[in-house]
Amino acid sequence: MSGEHLLELNTVSKFFPIGGFFSRAKMTAVNEVSFALEAGRPEIFTIVGESGSGKSTLAKMILGSEMADRGTIRFDGSDIAGIRSRSAREAFMAEVQPVFQNPFEAFNPLTRIDEYLFATAHRFKGAKSRPEREALADKALQRVGLSLAEIRGRYSHELSGGQLQRVAIARALIPEPKLIIADEPVSMVDASLRMSIVNLFRELRDTLKVSIIYITHDLATAYYIADRVIIMRKGAVVESGDARTVLDNPQHEYSIALKNAVLPPDPSEASAIIRAREKTDKAFHTLSDQMGDKAFLHH
Numbered sequence: 674m675s676g677e678h679l680l681e682l683n684t685v686s687k688f689f690p691i692g693g694f695f696s697r698a699k700m701t702a703v704n705e706v707s708f709a710l711e712a713g714r715p716e717i718f719t720i721v722g723e724s725g726s727g728k729s730t731l732a733k734m735i736l737g738s739e740m741a742d743r744g745t746i747r748f749d750g751s752d753i754a755g756i757r758s759r760s761a762r763e764a765f766m767a768e769v770q771p772v773f774q775n776p777f778e779a780f781n782p783l784t785r786i787d788e789y790l791f792a793t794a795h796r797f798k799g800a801k802s803r804p805e806r807e808a809l810a811d812k813a814l815q816r817v818g819l820s821l822a823e824i825r826g827r828y829s830h831e832l833s834g835g836q837l838q839r840v841a842i843a844r845a846l847i848p849e850p851k852l853i854i855a856d857e858p859v860s861m862v863d864a865s866l867r868m869s870i871v872n873l874f875r876e877l878r879d880t881l882k883v884s885i886i887y888i889t890h891d892l893a894t895a896y897y898i899a900d901r902v903i904i905m906r907k908g909a910v911v912e913s914g915d916a917r918t919v920l921d922n923p924q925h926e927y928s929i930a931l932k933n934a935v936l937p938p939d940p941s942e943a944s945a946i947i948r949a950r951e952k953t954d955k956a957f958h959t960l961s962d963q964m965g966d967k968a969f970l971h972h
């Protein structure tokens with residue numbers, strides 16, 4: 674155990690086969706990505722990149738749901754590829770919790786949403802009795818601006834996307850993770866509610882001292898929320914560092930083009946841009962088209 678890094682990625686790559694069953698061609702979804710989060714220094718670490726740049730694949734490898742083909746991922750000093758036993762796996766999952774893009778996919782429409790929270794309290798906190806589970810669920814819900822009373826017995830379709838994403842975040846908080854990986858957590862949320870959820874992540878960093886890997890394709894959101902940032906293109910990190918330094922003065926041509934396309938000159942306008950995300954989405958796609966987004970092959 675090194676104890677210095679909460680998370681450490683060392684030249685992590687992931688390849689996917691392409692071209693059908695008889696083809697041996699592979700594409701590089703993630704290409705030698707390295708970065709580290711320090712232990713005891715909660716931050717919002719943002720991964721920015723256009724569609725297909727490898728953000729979600731990277732997230733899945735950190736969560737242990739995809740294996741890296743090359744390189745190592747260490748969490749709390751241990752290589753996650755070495756997690757074998759069920760108990761080690763459960764312990765890891767308690768420490769690293771996901772929040773996904775679409776909360777409506779995260780909750781089965783036929784299951785009451787409070788049941789998810791109770792199940793998580795049981796599984797990760799060993800809460801055996803109903804009152805224990807309810808107390809843990811309510812505590813987590815309070816942290817995201819809700820309460821058990823508000824959602825008790827309700828189904829996912831009875832909540833707004835924003836409310837349901839808050840419930841998903843509450844569920845992720847129950848195991849008291851050290852790291853939350855949020856993959857485009859506001860893209861399915863109504864524009865008027867996005868800012869409050871973006872701000873919620875900042876609040877959680879400060880109050881719970883949890884580190885957050887926040888994935889977005891929106892530079893304005895990254896500018897607003899990030900302490901540090903990496904910019905990915907076609908699986909590789911093209912730029913990284915302190916968010917202000919990188920985003921104020923990008924060096925790589927891709928980051929410069931990205932900034933010119935989507936970022937307002939005045940940083941205080943960034944939050945307005947997040948609300949008007951539709952516009953930035955359009956700019957982003959135009960940019961991708963202009964730059965020609967051909968998949969690159971790896972044989």
Ligand SMILES: Nc1ncnc2c1ncn2[C@@H]1O[C@H](COP(=O)(O)OP(=O)(O)OP(=O)(O)O)[C@@H](O)[C@H]1O
Binds near residue numbers: 723725727890
């Ligand atoms: N299971 C898979 N099998 C084959 N190819 C995959 C698989 N998962 C991802 N890919 C490919 O890997 C590349 C990176 O995908 P990934 O989902 O990580 O990108 P992303 O940055 O999250 O994109 P988006 O912003 O659209 O979510 C893409 O070209 C994608 O098609």
Ligand SMILES: [Mg+2]
Binds near residue numbers: 729730856
């Ligand atoms: Mg993705």
